[in-house]
Amino acid sequence: MAVSFDLFGTLVDVSYPENPARAVAAELDARGVAVPNDWDDAYREVHIDAPDGAEVPLPAHVSAALASRGVDxxxxxxxxxxxxxxxxxxxxxxxxxxxVAAAAARGPVGLLSNCSVPELVGRTLVRADIARDDFDAITTSVACGWRKPHPDAFTTVAGALGVDVSDLIHVGDDPETDGGITELGGTFVDVADVPLSSFPAWLEDRWG
Structure with a gap:
């Protein structure tokens, strides 16, 4: 048995930019990049043809959006x-x-997060005062290339934890994405049903 946790909306709450396109535009402008007049449209368009379920790193998307308007x-x-x-x-x-500590007392523990922004998961853990060393493996979609619920996201973290994916318990807040573990024979724990504060008791009831 191994346990993996989702990050955003599960272990932490975060504040995102209300308008991501404008937030990125402001940072590009601060770095001397000529942001096109129709940037909002460019940002929303698909510029990279990726397989279904694959993660497109946001910097790659932004680069492609700029290039589509002739901006270097x-x-x-x-x-x-x-x-x-x-x-x-x-x-x-x-x-x-x-x-996380309760899970670690019973086996390997991983973090599995959909995140297209480099460095964000690491900085989030620091600001949440959650140690990276609390996890035996940290898997992000921007690093592994696949977003939950794609099977490869779950098999990647399971492999890093040294267990078969069917032996993985995944704790998350989104049945549509985190719940994808059930298609592979694993177990999904929805924090809406089992709050984090109740998870140690949930583990004790089922696994001793």
Missing amino acids: APNNAPRHAVVSAFDPDVTRRPGAREA
């Missing part, structure tokens, strides 16, 4: 702009650390 963005400006634009306030959810 040197010196890795899109990556720096995206990282700065998505710099949220973070609140650790009640019971988060206790839930």
Whole structure:
């Protein structure tokens, strides 16, 4: 048995930009990139043909959106702009650390997060005062290339934890994405039904 946790909406709450396109545009402008007049349209368009379920890193999308309007963005400006634009306030959810510790007492523990922004997961953990060392594996969609509920997202974290995916318990807040583990024979724990504060008791009841 192993347990993986979703991050955003499960272990932490974060504040995102109300208008991501404008937030990225402001950071691009601050780096001397000529933001096109129709940036909102460019940002919403699909520019990279990715397989169904694949993650497109947001800096790659921003670079492609700029290129579609003939704008060159040197010196890795899109990556720096995206990282700065998505710099949220973070609140650790009640019971988060206790839930992770309870899981760790019974087996390997992973983090599995859909996140297209580089560095965001690491910075979020720091601001939530959750140690990276609390996890045996941290898997993000921007790193592994697949977003939950794609099977490869779950098999990647299960493999990193050294268990078969059918032996994985995944804790999350979204039945549409996190619940995809059930298609692979694993177990989904919805924090709407089992709050983090109740998760240690849930584990005790089922696994001793």
